[in-house]
Amino acid sequence: MQAVASFQRWLFRLYGPEAAPIVLRQRRIYVLPTGAGLAYAVALGFMLIGAINYNLSLGYALVFLLAGLGLVTLLHTFRNLVQLEISPGRTEPVFAGDAAHFGLCLLNRRPTGRPAISLRLAGGDWISADLAADATTAISLPLPAPRRGWLRCGRLTLETRYPLCLVRAWSYVEPDMVCLVYPRPEVAAPPLPASATGELGGRLGGIGTEDFSGLRPHQPADSPRHVAWKAVAREQPLLSKQFAGASSADIWLDWNDLPPDMQAEARLSRLTRWVLDAHAQGLAWGLSLPGRRLPSGHGPTHFQDCLEALALHGNPAP
Amino acid sequence: MATQRPDSPLLARSQELWLLACSVLTLVPGVEHIPHWLTAAAGLALAWRAAIWWRRASLPPRWLLTFLVFSGSLGVFLTYRQFFGKDPGVALLILFLVLKLLEMRRLRDGLAVIFLCYFLLLTHFLDAQGLDVAGFTLAALLGITAALSGLAHAGRPVLAHLRLSALMLAQATPFMLLLFLLFPRVQGPLWGMPADAYSGMSGLSDTMSPGSISQLSLSGEIAFRAHFEGDIPPKHQLYWRGPVLRLFDGRAWRAGAQTEKVSLPDTAAGTRVRYAVTLEPHNKPWLFALEVPSSAPPAAIVSREFQVLSKLPVRNRLRYEMQALPDFVPGAEESQASLHGYLGLPANNPRTRALVGQWRREAATDEAVVRRMLDFFRAENFFYTLTPPLLGDNSIDQFLFETRRGFCEHYASAFVFAMRAAEIPARVVTGYQGGERNPVDGYLIVRQSDAHAWAEVWLEGRGWLRVDPTAAVAPSRIEAGLAAAVPAGEPLPFIVRADLSWLRQIRFRWEAVTNTWNQWVLGYTPERQREFLSRLGMREPDWRKMTAVMAALCGLLLLGLTAWMLHNRTRLDPIVRAWNRLSRKLSRIGLARKAWEGPADYARRVTLARPELAQPLLAIATLYIDLRYGRLGGKQPIQKLRRLIADLNITAKR
Numbered sequence: 001m002q003a004v005a006s007f008q009r010w011l012f013r014l015y016g017p018e019a020a021p022i023v024l025r026q027r028r029i030y031v032l033p034t035g036a037g038l039a040y041a042v043a044l045g046f047m048l049i050g051a052i053n054y055n056l057s058l059g060y061a062l063v064f065l066l067a068g069l070g071l072v073t074l075l076h077t078f079r080n081l082v083q084l085e086i087s088p089g090r091t092e093p094v095f096a097g098d099a100a101h102f103g104l105c106l107l108n109r110r111p112t113g114r115p116a117i118s119l120r121l122a123g124g125d126w127i128s129a130d131l132a133a134d135a136t137t138a139i140s141l142p143l144p145a146p147r148r149g150w151l152r153c154g155r156l157t158l159e160t161r162y163p164l165c166l167v168r169a170w171s172y173v174e175p176d177m178v179c180l181v182y183p184r185p186e187v188a189a190p191p192l193p194a195s196a197t198g199e200l201g202g203r204l205g206g207i208g209t210e211d212f213s214g215l216r217p218h219q220p221a222d223s224p225r226h227v228a229w230k231a232v233a234r235e236q237p238l239l240s241k242q243f244a245g246a247s248s249a250d251i252w253l254d255w256n257d258l259p260p261d262m263q264a265e266a267r268l269s270r271l272t273r274w275v276l277d278a279h280a281q282g283l284a285w286g287l288s289l290p291g292r293r294l295p296s297g298h299g300p301t302h303f304q305d306c307l308e309a310l311a312l313h314g315n316p317a318p
Numbered sequence: 319m320a321t322q323r324p325d326s327p328l329l330a331r332s333q334e335l336w337l338l339a340c341s342v343l344t345l346v347p348g349v350e351h352i353p354h355w356l357t358a359a360a361g362l363a364l365a366w367r368a369a370i371w372w373r374r375a376s377l378p379p380r381w382l383l384t385f386l387v388f389s390g391s392l393g394v395f396l397t398y399r400q401f402f403g404k405d406p407g408v409a410l411l412i413l414f415l416v417l418k419l420l421e422m423r424r425l426r427d428g429l430a431v432i433f434l435c436y437f438l439l440l441t442h443f444l445d446a447q448g449l450d451v452a453g454f455t456l457a458a459l460l461g462i463t464a465a466l467s468g469l470a471h472a473g474r475p476v477l478a479h480l481r482l483s484a485l486m487l488a489q490a491t492p493f494m495l496l497l498f499l500l501f502p503r504v505q506g507p508l509w510g511m512p513a514d515a516y517s518g519m520s521g522l523s524d525t526m527s528p529g530s531i532s533q534l535s536l537s538g539e540i541a542f543r544a545h546f547e548g549d550i551p552p553k554h555q556l557y558w559r560g561p562v563l564r565l566f567d568g569r570a571w572r573a574g575a576q577t578e579k580v581s582l583p584d585t586a587a588g589t590r591v592r593y594a595v596t597l598e599p600h601n602k603p604w605l606f607a608l609e610v611p612s613s614a615p616p617a618a619i620v621s622r623e624f625q626v627l628s629k630l631p632v633r634n635r636l637r638y639e640m641q642a643l644p645d646f647v648p649g650a651e652e653s654q655a656s657l658h659g660y661l662g663l664p665a666n667n668p669r670t671r672a673l674v675g676q677w678r679r680e681a682a683t684d685e686a687v688v689r690r691m692l693d694f695f696r697a698e699n700f701f702y703t704l705t706p707p708l709l710g711d712n713s714i715d716q717f718l719f720e721t722r723r724g725f726c727e728h729y730a731s732a733f734v735f736a737m738r739a740a741e742i743p744a745r746v747v748t749g750y751q752g753g754e755r756n757p758v759d760g761y762l763i764v765r766q767s768d769a770h771a772w773a774e775v776w777l778e779g780r781g782w783l784r785v786d787p788t789a790a791v792a793p794s795r796i797e798a799g800l801a802a803a804v805p806a807g808e809p810l811p812f813i814v815r816a817d818l819s820w821l822r823q824i825r826f827r828w829e830a831v832t833n834t835w836n837q838w839v840l841g842y843t844p845e846r847q848r849e850f851l852s853r854l855g856m857r858e859p860d861w862r863k864m865t866a867v868m869a870a871l872c873g874l875l876l877l878g879l880t881a882w883m884l885h886n887r888t889r890l891d892p893i894v895r896a897w898n899r900l901s902r903k904l905s906r907i908g909l910a911r912k913a914w915e916g917p918a919d920y921a922r923r924v925t926l927a928r929p930e931l932a933q934p935l936l937a938i939a940t941l942y943i944d945l946r947y948g949r950l951g952g953k954q955p956i957q958k959l960r961r962l963i964a965d966l967n968i969t970a971k972r
Contacts (some may be wrong), residue, residue, distance in 0.1 A: 026884065036429045043433045047440050052504050054404070055634045056443040057840040058452055061498055068434060068493025069463065072486050079883050080796075116471045130473070163467045163482055165429060303692060 017152075017176035021087040024259070029171045031078050037166035040070060047094040049277050070166060077167040080160045084131075087172060089138050093180040093307070095272075096144050099124075099141040100179040106131055116162040122155045145181040148268065148311045153177040158290045167253070182311045183265070185273040187190050192277050193251060202308045250296045251278065274312070290312055326424040330472040334371055334422065334464040337431045338364070341419055344435045344460050345412060347442050347451075353397050356409055359390065363416040383421055390417070407514065408441045428469045428754060429584050435462045449835050460484060492875055500851075502861035503844040507847075522748055522769060523599030524561040527570035528713060531748070532704050532725035536802060537766040541596055541750055542606055543833055544762040547592040551608075553752050554796050555644050557784065558606040558764060560749035562591060562623040566738075568664040569713055571731060571746050588645035595638045596836060603628045606749055606764075608642035609784065621912065622656075623745070624648055635841050645728035649781035652743075659778055660743035665716040667735065674739040684742045684777050688785060695790040698722065702792035726795070728769040729787040743776035747784075752799050758830035767800050892956050893945050900963045907968055917942050930970065938962050 012030070033041065038308065044063055049061030089103025106129070114131040119150040131137045140146050145151050159170035253274050258267050271287065278285040279298075286296035287306045292313070293304055329337075342364060349357050370377060390413040391401075398406040415434040422431060439462075440457050464476070464483040484774035521541060522534065542558075543709070550556075563571035591608060596723035605618055605626040615638035618628045676742045677690045703721040709716045714735045717728050724732075730746050737744035755760040772786040789796045842850075851859040856867070901920075909927055911920050921939035925932040941959050944950040 012451065039429070040433060043437060047437060051439060051443075054444055055505070056440070057842055058443045058447045058455070059440050060501070060503075061452075061494060062436075062440055062443070064497035064501065065459070065490055065494040066488065068490030069486055069495060070487045071676065071872075072879070075489075075880055075883055076486065077879075082823070101907070115474065130471075142675055162470045163486070164463070165425070165466065165470045197881075312675065 012172045017174050020178060021212060022084045022172050022173050022175060024082055024084045024086070024173070026078075026082050028173075029078060029081050029169055031074055031167060031169045033166060034161060035167045037073075037168075038071070038111070040066075040166050044070070069164075073164045073166050076163050077160060079156060080162050081117070081169045083107060083110070084114065084117075084158070085176060086156075086158075088175050088177045091139070091177060091179045091310075092253075093182055093304075095182045096145055096148045096184040098145060099142040100145040100151050100181065101142055101195040102177050103138060103140045103177075104139050104156075104175065105136050107136045108132065109134065114160075114162075117158060117160050119159075120157045121153055122157070143179075145179065148181050148183040148265075148313075150312075151179045151181050155177070178312055180308060182307045183268040183272045185276055186266070186269040189270050192274055192283070193253070193257065193293060194283075240284040251283060251285045252288060252296075253285055255290055256288070264314070268313055270311050272307065275303065275306045326426050328424055328430050329422065329469075333428060333465075333468050333472050335475075336468050337422065337428055338367060338371065338419065338457075340435050340462045340465045340859065341415055341431060343461055344438045344918060345415070346410065347474060348438065348445075350444055351405070352409055352412060355393060355397075355410060356390075357395075360412055360416045362656050363420060367416075367419045367422075375456065375941045378420055382422075383417060386417055386420075404444055408438075408444070411438055412439065425469060429466075432462060432466045432469070448842050449832060452835075452839075456487075461486060463487060478707075481635075484601055489879060493872060494549040496868060496871050498842070499847070500864050500871070502864045503834050503842070503847050505844050521598075521602060521766070522604075523602070524563070524573040524604075526563055526727050526731070526746060526748055526771060527572050528706070528709050528717075528728055528731070531727040531771055533705065535704060535725070535767045538928070539766045541600075541764050541766050541768070541831070542595050543836075544596075544608075544727075544753065544764065545594045545760070546762065550755055550762055551591055551644060554789075555608075556610045556752050556762075557625060557687060557747075557751040557770075558753075559611070559747060560604055560606050560627070561747075562621075562625050563746040563748060564659060566663060566731075566735065568666050568711070571734075574659065588643055591644060592639070593641040593642070594637060594639045596833070596841065597632055597638070598636055599633050601631050601633055603631050604633070605636070605638060607640050608644070610643050610646045610648055611639045612643045612646070635836055636845070637837070637841050637843075638845070645805075645917075647775055647781040652781070657743040660745050660776065661738050661741060663735065665739050667712045667739075668717040668738055669712075671734070671739045673718075674736045676954050678740045682741075684775070686740060687740045688737065691733060692785070692787065692790045695733075695787055700729075700791045702788065702795060726788040726932075727771045729791060730773050733773045733785065733787040737773070737775050737784070745774050747772050747774055751786075751796065754799070756826045756830050756833070758826050761830070761833055763829060773950055778853055801866060851948075893942065893959065896956070896960045897942055897946075897959075900966070903963065903966065903968060917946075928968075930948060931966070934966050938966070950965060 012028070039173060044066055046057065047066075048063045050056070051063055085107035087105045087107065089105045091100070091102050094100045106117070110132040111133050113133045117131060118126050118128045118137065119141055120126045121141050121143045124141055124232070127139055127141055129137055129139050141153070141156070143151070143153060153175060156175060157170060158173070159168055161168050166174060253269065253271050255267055259306050262270075271289075275285070275287065279300075282298070284296050285300040285306075287294040287309065289309060292309055294302070294309060345360060345364075353359075366378075369375070391410065394406050394409045394413065395401060397409070403408065411434060415431065415438065418431050418434060420428060422428060435458075437457055442451060442455065460480065460483050463486065464479040467479045467482050467486075468476075470472075480494050483970055493742075523530065561573050564574040565572040565735055590612070595606065597605060605615065607626045610624055611620055611626055614626060615628075617630070618638070620626055626640075647692070674687070674691075677687050681687045681690060699722055702725070703723050704725060706724045706728060708719045709721065717724055718732055718736075727748075731934065734744040734746050745864055748769070750764045750768040750769045751772070752768050753764040755762050770788070772784060772788065774784055775780045776782050786796065848859050851864070856863060904910060904924060907928070909924050915923070917939045921935045923937055938959065941950075941955060941962065945955055946958060
């Protein structure tokens, strides 16, 4: 198996992730007849025998024209793929168990379109796309993300059978693309833990996100959502809206507070669920993991930091 | 964008319709050659499939299709009593195609339908290979290939598929030409032909009974074409010799054994006519040669009776080169024993015997008897007609003394009978007489309507002399052809009628084209290929050399086509082209445009370096910006931009 894999790597010139943009040069495009193409060849063989046996001069001409068509198809199929440029596009983080969607930009510099290009990541589903003339087409390729951490997109197969289904041209590339996979949020997790400062921990008048309480000078860490854009429109300096909320208590989501018999992945799963819940409820929260402590905070940046910390806990290999 | 595996997807409705249309297109021309029950069954199946398509109904169940396959195959077997051979093969192909349509669901089925259609196109050539068939096949090929490209991609408009199909077929054509010329030809058949292979070829036979030649004369089909080196000989010399008939049973004349060779006439004798004949297949061994043949084409012999015989029946259009000695009189070497075979007669027709016996006693020489007989034809009230009355047992007597209406076979037959009754060795010669020169390509066209029969008599000291009794009755038959010789109102073939001159003009043109087609496309046999390739400079072409050259040339062609297709033919916008030209022009003074520079910035930089160019550059840059990014459009501003850039004088103040 090892030998086969290394032979494949040599044959298909796979040398690990490649820098963008990847241009499909002719040397890395492979062309072989499909099953239908072989059937076509066999049919032509029988037709040739018929033409010889019955001395059909036009039969020869027909068979030779169809043979020429086969050769021309080879070129057309090859041409449909060659000189295509591939560059990585936008890839959003996903939760483990969902499908990661790797965004790709396919740039067709040719004045003619490239119809029926099929793409697939190893282990994913086929996506087919028609590339318009002289344009970039954005597509996203699904790939199951079973585990948290960095997910490499791996080997991408591009293939086409256009125009006559008789020939398959394909190429393998490995774009340098990764997707961050968060731990799978626990289903039916216990509710968020109470605030660390007890039942009354929610300081009244404390800073929350629910009720507008006034304006203060903008600080770079403030969420853009809280910028008082109306004030900006009046050409006043950048101000942030302040909110008060009874529920904006600091809660601590601590690895060590979880039941001692829980497995590591289960702990991460529950913490992820809690981070999601806390963010959804507009709470401020802090996250404590072995070896990593994120101070209390709120907002999308904090949310993503926490999820990333959970995803990369223990530095799982990409 | 759809998420599906690229393997066997279901067919779209538009694809199904295309495939259905292609199948109908391929099936229609073959209808006249298949049994009626199959025509009906195929029609029903197609209608059924069309109804399924129309109503979006489901396809018939598998058991029903299996049943139909078996019963259809059984029907084919019962019709032909076999599965092998031309007709049952075609019938089976048609059966499979229509049944495949009935189970056509996925891409795989669609491909099978396409391949069957391609195969069926080939079978049309079994019946005819004319230009019309070729044209039809090309059109069908265009449609089927478009359907095939539609299978690869359903979403595109029909016109795009047709255009692609035309482009690909055009690109395939050079390969076809190369392969056609260079693929080592094999003379078929590869195995024994079923008996039905050559049915339906018409031509002269080796028996002649009253009415057989006049029947043949009703056909305007071409028997052969001849091309002469130099002028075509005068019409009265154009006797194309075919089967020589020696044996008479009272009604029909038959050829005798024909295998002996003779030493061919000496080359010194008189003028020599060189010509080449392209003979239409007639499934008989004889070739037609101008009298008197002095050489035999390859794979043929000249018999003792100066008949040219091929070793195999002529089943394909055959081209051969011949020489004729029109003034040569053969037969000087005949012996009494060999001449005896030309005197045999059945014991009937007493009146003729009596008349000729009287001439024999009165005449001094054999030649005088011959002359008496011809005078008899001339003097008495004989008619030349395509529709002679039927004759009884004593057919010669009845013809000579009662009906006196006949076609050339009657005259030839009666003449030879009379000569033999006078103990002059005589024989009937059948063949063609005359022909029509096509003014377009100079070929002489000889039709079945030119079929003729004449006689030969052997005279002491001279040899076998040709005597055409028809010429005594209707001299215009020889000089002007059949149409001039028979009375008006006779059922002549449409094609030889003299009164439709415009039609003849069109026909001449068409036949000249057809002849070129026959000579070069259909007549490209192994011999012709070798001859053609050696004329092109290939020394002793054999299959190894041909294959090598073919492979090399195909490879070169493929490479060339690849280079052409990969060559980045990005046609630039004329505006961008003009703008690039400005940059090239300014690069001569070191002011090429940087890749990141916009038009305004570029103009500013150039103006700083060369203030004297400020005004024209501002005009150019403004116009460019308006054209490229603004609403300005049309040809005139672009031309203006070009002119401005061309007029820019960068060396003005040097």
